[in-house]
Amino acid sequence: xxxxxxxxxxxxxxxxxxxxxxxxxxxxxxxxxxxxxxxxxxxxxxxxxxxxxxxxxxxxxxxxxxxxxxxxxxxxxxxxxxxxxxxxxxxxxxxxxxxxxxxxxxxxxxxxxxxxxxxxxxxxxxxxxxxxxxxxxxxxxxxxxxxxxxxxxxxxxxxxxxxxxxxxxxxxxxxxxxxxxxxxxxxxxxxxxxxxxxxxxxxxxxxxxxxxxxxxxxxxxxxxxxxxxxxxxxxxxxxxxxxxxxxxxxxxxxxxxxxxxxxxxxxxxxxxxxxxxxxxxxxxxxxxxxxxxxxxxxxxxxxxxxxxxxxxxxxxxxxxxxxxxxxxxxxxxxxxxxxxxxxxxxxxxxxxxxxxxxxxxxxxxx
Amino acid sequence: xxxxxxxxxxxxxxxxxxxxxxxxxxxxxxxxxxxxxxxxxxxxxxxxxxxxxxxxxxxxxxxxxxxxxxxxxxxxxxxxxxxxxxxxxxxxxxxxxxxxxxxxxxxxxxxxxxxxxxxxxxxxxxxxxxxxxxxxxxxxxxxxxxxxxxxxxxxxxxxxxxxxxxxxxxxxxxxxxxxxxxxxxxxxxxxxxxxxxxxxxxxxxxxxxxxxxxxxxxxxxxxxxxxxxxxxxxxxxxxxxxxxxxxxxxxxxxxxxxxxxxxxxxxxxxxxxxxxxxxxxxxxxxxxxxxxxxxxxxxxxxxxxxxxxxxxxxxxxxxxxxxxxxxxxxxxxxxxxxxxxxxxxxxxxxxxxxxxxxxxxxxxxxxxxxxxxxxxxxxxxxxxxxxxxxxxxxxxxxxxxxxxxxxxxxxxxxxxxxxxxxxxxxxxxxxxxxxxxxxxxxxxxxxxxxxxxxxxxxxxxxxxxxxxxxxxxxxxxxxxxxxxxxxxxxxxxxxxxxxxxxxxxxxxxxxxxxxxxxxxxxxxxxxxxxxxxxxxxxxxxxxxxxxxxxxxxxxxxxxxxxxxxxxxxxxxxxxxxxxxxx
Numbered sequence: 001x002x003x004x005x006x007x008x009x010x011x012x013x014x015x016x017x018x019x020x021x022x023x024x025x026x027x028x029x030x031x032x033x034x035x036x037x038x039x040x041x042x043x044x045x046x047x048x049x050x051x052x053x054x055x056x057x058x059x060x061x062x063x064x065x066x067x068x069x070x071x072x073x074x075x076x077x078x079x080x081x082x083x084x085x086x087x088x089x090x091x092x093x094x095x096x097x098x099x100x101x102x103x104x105x106x107x108x109x110x111x112x113x114x115x116x117x118x119x120x121x122x123x124x125x126x127x128x129x130x131x132x133x134x135x136x137x138x139x140x141x142x143x144x145x146x147x148x149x150x151x152x153x154x155x156x157x158x159x160x161x162x163x164x165x166x167x168x169x170x171x172x173x174x175x176x177x178x179x180x181x182x183x184x185x186x187x188x189x190x191x192x193x194x195x196x197x198x199x200x201x202x203x204x205x206x207x208x209x210x211x212x213x214x215x216x217x218x219x220x221x222x223x224x225x226x227x228x229x230x231x232x233x234x235x236x237x238x239x240x241x242x243x244x245x246x247x248x249x250x251x252x253x254x255x256x257x258x259x260x261x262x263x264x265x266x267x268x269x270x271x272x273x274x275x276x277x278x279x280x281x282x283x284x285x286x287x288x289x290x291x292x293x294x295x296x297x298x299x300x301x302x303x304x305x306x307x308x309x310x311x312x313x314x315x316x317x318x319x320x321x322x323x324x325x326x327x328x329x330x331x332x333x334x335x336x337x338x339x340x341x342x343x344x345x346x347x348x349x350x351x352x353x354x355x356x357x358x359x360x361x362x363x364x365x366x
Numbered sequence: 367x368x369x370x371x372x373x374x375x376x377x378x379x380x381x382x383x384x385x386x387x388x389x390x391x392x393x394x395x396x397x398x399x400x401x402x403x404x405x406x407x408x409x410x411x412x413x414x415x416x417x418x419x420x421x422x423x424x425x426x427x428x429x430x431x432x433x434x435x436x437x438x439x440x441x442x443x444x445x446x447x448x449x450x451x452x453x454x455x456x457x458x459x460x461x462x463x464x465x466x467x468x469x470x471x472x473x474x475x476x477x478x479x480x481x482x483x484x485x486x487x488x489x490x491x492x493x494x495x496x497x498x499x500x501x502x503x504x505x506x507x508x509x510x511x512x513x514x515x516x517x518x519x520x521x522x523x524x525x526x527x528x529x530x531x532x533x534x535x536x537x538x539x540x541x542x543x544x545x546x547x548x549x550x551x552x553x554x555x556x557x558x559x560x561x562x563x564x565x566x567x568x569x570x571x572x573x574x575x576x577x578x579x580x581x582x583x584x585x586x587x588x589x590x591x592x593x594x595x596x597x598x599x600x601x602x603x604x605x606x607x608x609x610x611x612x613x614x615x616x617x618x619x620x621x622x623x624x625x626x627x628x629x630x631x632x633x634x635x636x637x638x639x640x641x642x643x644x645x646x647x648x649x650x651x652x653x654x655x656x657x658x659x660x661x662x663x664x665x666x667x668x669x670x671x672x673x674x675x676x677x678x679x680x681x682x683x684x685x686x687x688x689x690x691x692x693x694x695x696x697x698x699x700x701x702x703x704x705x706x707x708x709x710x711x712x713x714x715x716x717x718x719x720x721x722x723x724x725x726x727x728x729x730x731x732x733x734x735x736x737x738x739x740x741x742x743x744x745x746x747x748x749x750x751x752x753x754x755x756x757x758x759x760x761x762x763x764x765x766x767x768x769x770x771x772x773x774x775x776x777x778x779x780x781x782x783x784x785x786x787x788x789x790x791x792x793x794x795x796x797x798x799x800x801x802x803x804x805x806x807x808x809x810x811x812x813x814x815x816x817x818x819x820x821x822x823x824x825x826x827x828x829x830x831x832x833x834x835x836x837x838x839x840x841x842x843x844x845x846x847x848x849x850x851x852x853x854x855x856x857x858x859x860x861x862x863x864x865x866x867x868x869x870x871x872x873x874x875x876x877x878x879x880x881x882x883x884x885x886x887x888x889x890x891x892x893x894x895x896x897x898x899x900x901x902x903x904x905x906x907x908x909x910x911x912x913x914x915x916x917x918x919x920x921x922x923x924x925x926x927x928x929x930x931x932x933x934x935x936x937x938x939x940x941x942x943x944x945x946x947x948x
Contacts, residue, residue: 283851
């Protein structure tokens with residue numbers, strides 16, 4: 001490991017304990033020390049703060065920190081970023097931007113996880129771009145109005161939850177119809193960006209550095225034919241939507257969740273002893289399963305669904321709940337959706353994912 | 367009477383004879399023997415052939431295309447050819463239909479289709495151009511900034527009309543000699559600059575900028591076009607030039623110069639006309655874009671007063687607020703909040719959160735009045751009841767028949783980081799307090815809504831926040847959000863309180879974002895009312911042990927709950943607090 005790497009690792013450890021304690025002062029000081037020993041701001045943003053923020057997620061999933069610690073850590077990280085980045089004068093809104101160009105960074109509508117997008121925005125600003133950062137949960141119409149007003153050269157959309165993919169798809173198409181090329185990033189688009197392509201994005205970036213490099217290489221719309229203005233419909237990019245499975249699952253989401261819960265009360269006696277809060281969490285879990293099922297149907301990808309089921313199983317196991325409790329719900333859903341071959345196949349694959357886990361024998365289902 | 371098949375039998379050795387009705391038929395008819403010799407013609411054919419050959423009968427011969435067609439008809443089944451049975455005779459186009467006779471002669475009926483072909487060709491070109499113009503309009507209308515619209519127009523002009531296009535926008539400032547100029551050439555980038563232009567030096571430009579009819583291309587000497595007009599990288603000398611006005615709504619919106627190099631066909635008359643149609647589209651689009659830009663500027667200016675304010679830290683107390691209108695395409699609505707800082711740290715800061723009955727722009731206009739009134743009444747804020755009573759009277763006498771609910775908080779920072787609050791609710795959900803031990807309390811204030819009854823009463827509650835504790839004001843859009851995993855259920859204050867349990871110690875802005883996120887997740891895709899939240903936080907004085915009150919692992923948020931879900935602070939007060947701590 002290089003000196004920089006070692007130093008960054010050391011700073012990460014110190015920042016980690018500071019953010020866990022909710023101590024913004026120590027956290028900020030840690031980063032300033034990084035600057036004093038010669039690390040650049042981009043390294044601190046991505047390799048120290050970004051890495052710590054990622055650890056917040058994995059530690060929470062593994063039940064090693066509480067949800068309150070997670071919130072405090074995120075809040076402190078936000079403050080640290082603000083303290084670290086130089087304040088740049090806001091350039092006049094002339095439309096003819098500076099030489100590097102003007103870009104907009106935003107989160108997909110309904111997306112509240114803004115921190116990765118913020119890091120991207122700060123890195124691009126450091127590299128000389130004029131960046132408009134719109135933050136979490138940007139409604140589509142606001143984004144388009146903003147793009148038109150500012151004449152952005154490109155828009156970068158972030159999303160962490162695959163359940164937002166249909167919304168992301170619509171926003172990508174809207175930006176492109178306004179003549180602005182779209183780069184996307186975040187976990188929602190899959191580990192290799194495969195859903196980015198499915199949703200018609202012009203570019204996918206795995207991380208902030210890759211996004212910056214791609215922009216520097218010149219981001220152009222994938223379909224630059226002049227005069228091509230035919231409004232693109234989702235089914236043009238995703239022909240399998242014509243089978244209506246996605247549409248039906250989304251439309252009957254509420255009923256599916258209700259029926260699954262009713263079925264579970266019949267089949268799993270332990271459920272009858274649940275408190276109201278536990279019932280609500282169970283309902284939420286199954287609503288999530290239906291939402292991810294819909295997302296997997298939307299992009300027609302089994303790994304999206306089995307990946308979610310595997311992640312949920314990890315989270316449950318870390319909290320000493322057997323992942324087996326997911327299986328009855330998956331089977332109930334498959335029975336409700338027996339007329340839909342893609343949906344049933346996904347649900348069976350999900351159940352198989354749980355069954356294939358080491359040490360997931362039959363037994364405790366609550 | 368014209369026989370439909372064969373020919374009337376006659377005395378002629380060729381076996382074909384011509385009756386009077388036949389010979390006077392309006393379409394040209396020729397009888398041709400097996401060797402291609404013309405045996406007989408009717409009057410129409412005679413006129414046609416005389417017109418072309420001019421001589422007497424022996425010099426008549428079949429046009430090549432008809433001779434080929436004739437060989438095919440007489441050659442028998444073994445002949446392989448696919449003749450086009452149409453072609454030119456003189457100035458006109460004909461289609462030929464044969465009627466073979468048993469003795470080997472063939473009667474050729476010629477139908478003049480010149481006009482149909484012309485019409486078809488014209489129709490094809492018109493369809494092509496209509497498609498181009500539709501595409502042009504679509505592209506131009508999708509760009510709502512003047513710059514992108516101008517660039518798109520230049521690019522399209524090059525794509526459909528010329529080797530290079532130069533778009534001269536109206537002088538800026540008006541009346542000066544400074545003109546924004548946009549250049550495009552085939553295979554090159556679109557570039558823009560603002561430069562001094564004397565329109566008189568470019569042939570046709572002065573007329574075009576005044577919106578006068580275009581000077582015909584053939585009158586413009588390409589050699590007179592000044593060098594600056596020709597985009598860099600333009601290949602070869604300029605061969606022909608079109609200068610056309612961009613007709614805006616009522617006034618010209620600049621001019622378009624189209625250039626073709628000497629290597630390419632000069633602009634034909636119909637191409638010039640098409641350039642005019644193209645320019646009309648561009649001018650109309652540019653006018654709309656300018657009007658839209660002006661409108662948005664005015665709207666933005668007027669709306670600025672109605673937008674929720676940016677909050678931050680005032681006199682050692684954290685404030686954060688966030689508003690989500692019932693329609694995500696809106697920015698303003700019937701919910702509002704304000705923080706009126708005390709003149710100094712020893713004076714109370716007044717926080718207002720309110721909800722005007724109704725939604726959208728109408729409600730927003732009234733929020734502006736209420737906010738102004740409260741600003742004026744601020745000096746009386748030591749007595750919340752008095753302020754609210756005065757506001758109630760004002761609302762009762764105003765022409766707007768709308769109710770208003772309000773929560774008032776007077777905030778003062780005391781010693782040891784403690785913050786004293788006086789809270790009063792006027793028909794508003796009672797504020798919640800996030801205590802350091804993780805509990806969530808509902809404050810005991812209550813009172814009447816405003817603008818309904820002549821006399822109103824309120825109960826003000828006083829409480830103290832310890833460091834790390836937060837007081838949350840929210841409008842009923844949050845608690846009346848309908849949704850949840852099974853849909854249609856109210857979110858409710860109990861659920862809100864439960865979801866906030868154990869969240870003490872979070873910065874005010876994180877609490878605000880958290881509440882909006884909870885409501886949004888509860889809603890799912892459901893419709894909702896305006897939602898506004900304000901948090902008043904007593905800053906933590908040092909690291910605080912964070913407790914998770916109910917000990918429950920929160921799985922809401924799905925696959926990835928860890929990344930920054932609580933805070934969005936691009937332009938918050940933290941920006942201003944960037945000085946390094948020493």
